[in-house]
Amino acid sequence: MIKVNYKKQGGRLMLKIVKPSKQYYKQYKEMMDEWNMEGSRIAPWPLHLQYHTEELFEEMLNRVQEVEEGNNLGEFASSTTYWLYNDEKDILIGASNLRHYLTEDGLKLWGHIGYGIRPSERRKGYATKLLELTLQEAKNKNINRVLLGAYIGNIGSWKVMEKCGGKFENIVIEEETGLPVKRYWISLKKRYADRFVGNKVNKASLKSISIEDDFFKGDIYFYNFIDVKNKILIPNGKTIIDNNYKWLEFYDYSSRIKLTAIYDENNEIIEWYFDIAREIGKDNENPYEDDMYLDVVVTPSGEVILLDEDELKEALDRKEMTKEEFDEAYKIAYELMKKLNGNKNKLQEFTDGYLKNFS
Numbered sequence: 001m002i003k004v005n006y007k008k009q010g011g012r013l014m015l016k017i018v019k020p021s022k023q024y025y026k027q028y029k030e031m032m033d034e035w036n037m038e039g040s041r042i043a044p045w046p047l048h049l050q051y052h053t054e055e056l057f058e059e060m061l062n063r064v065q066e067v068e069e070g071n072n073l074g075e076f077a078s079s080t081t082y083w084l085y086n087d088e089k090d091i092l093i094g095a096s097n098l099r100h101y102l103t104e105d106g107l108k109l110w111g112h113i114g115y116g117i118r119p120s121e122r123r124k125g126y127a128t129k130l131l132e133l134t135l136q137e138a139k140n141k142n143i144n145r146v147l148l149g150a151y152i153g154n155i156g157s158w159k160v161m162e163k164c165g166g167k168f169e170n171i172v173i174e175e176e177t178g179l180p181v182k183r184y185w186i187s188l189k190k191r192y193a194d195r196f197v198g199n200k201v202n203k204a205s206l207k208s209i210s211i212e213d214d215f216f217k218g219d220i221y222f223y224n225f226i227d228v229k230n231k232i233l234i235p236n237g238k239t240i241i242d243n244n245y246k247w248l249e250f251y252d253y254s255s256r257i258k259l260t261a262i263y264d265e266n267n268e269i270i271e272w273y274f275d276i277a278r279e280i281g282k283d284n285e286n287p288y289e290d291d292m293y294l295d296v297v298v299t300p301s302g303e304v305i306l307l308d309e310d311e312l313k314e315a316l317d318r319k320e321m322t323k324e325e326f327d328e329a330y331k332i333a334y335e336l337m338k339k340l341n342g343n344k345n346k347l348q349e350f351t352d353g354y355l356k357n358f359s
Helices: 022-038 054-069 104-108 126-140 155-163 309-317 323-340 344-358
Strands: 002-008 011-018 079-086 091-099 113-117 145-151 167-173 180-187 190-192 202-212 217-228 239-241 245-252 257-263 269-283 286-298 304-307
Touching: 011 126, 022 054, 022 079, 022 091, 054 079, 079 126, 091 126, 113 126, 126 155, 145 155, 155 180, 217 286, 217 344, 239 245, 239 269, 245 269, 245 286, 245 344, 257 344, 269 323, 269 344, 286 309, 286 323, 304 323, 309 323
Parallel strands: none
Antiparallel strands: 002 011, 011 079, 079 091, 091 113, 145 180, 167 180, 190 286, 202 217, 217 245, 245 257, 257 269, 269 286, 286 304
């Protein structure tokens, strides 16, 4: 269960997303009675299983649990259903359904998440909060890129998806109704430059500069990790965050590659880490890289290593990227590795110069 504080009209409403259960039968029935009375489209699909006695309600709960566990799916994907509950009003506000993976039909039309808000609670910001919380659950399930859709006339849903980071994909026609559906991708792999700010584990100072020269056009962020409660190690045993370690992050907005240079407390290089990105950009002046799984590392000895091919393949298998994007990630990585081979000294000269300036 997730709890969030949601401010509305000066007050504080406690919202939760909860799993369907018997304790919410009364609230569920009230929500569905209102929905049926109003007559608008009911979404997501689990709310179509409308049972108005407690005995039949339990059948619905069993079916929802069965689908979550991956049993008797037929042509459907396994999925988890959430209800948005308002503690203060003791009501269910709406529901979402998170599909754990995409089938071919899911990829063609509705994607990963369906959601809906009961009529009396619309236009109050709840749809955005429900989608944000469902996206958190998707990330917890290692779903890193989420596809969503809304009918072409549902402007409110478009705005919700865009507020949550949605990037327009295309418009497709639903065969059953003949209606156009507008679709968005939301990436859950974005990493922001200020992600260590306010971190309770690591106290760090942060500086940044903007550069435009023959080698780099973008922003450079410098982290000095001052007080680290739990140092961070990578699988090869190297420490990458500890007291007085420094990171330089290079956000080049004309590139698909983000460089991080990691130094120890003695300003000795630990490694140069290159993220292959779907995009490098800014949100509200905060740089980010939208990770595309593949990474390239250069060691202090100059060895060039390709990492995370298994993650890239898993993303392809989950239909979170196309085969063209899969091949593109490899192309970018291989071209980068070719440039880096034998050029460790130039790379070190480049990043050491900025380390000296910041320090």
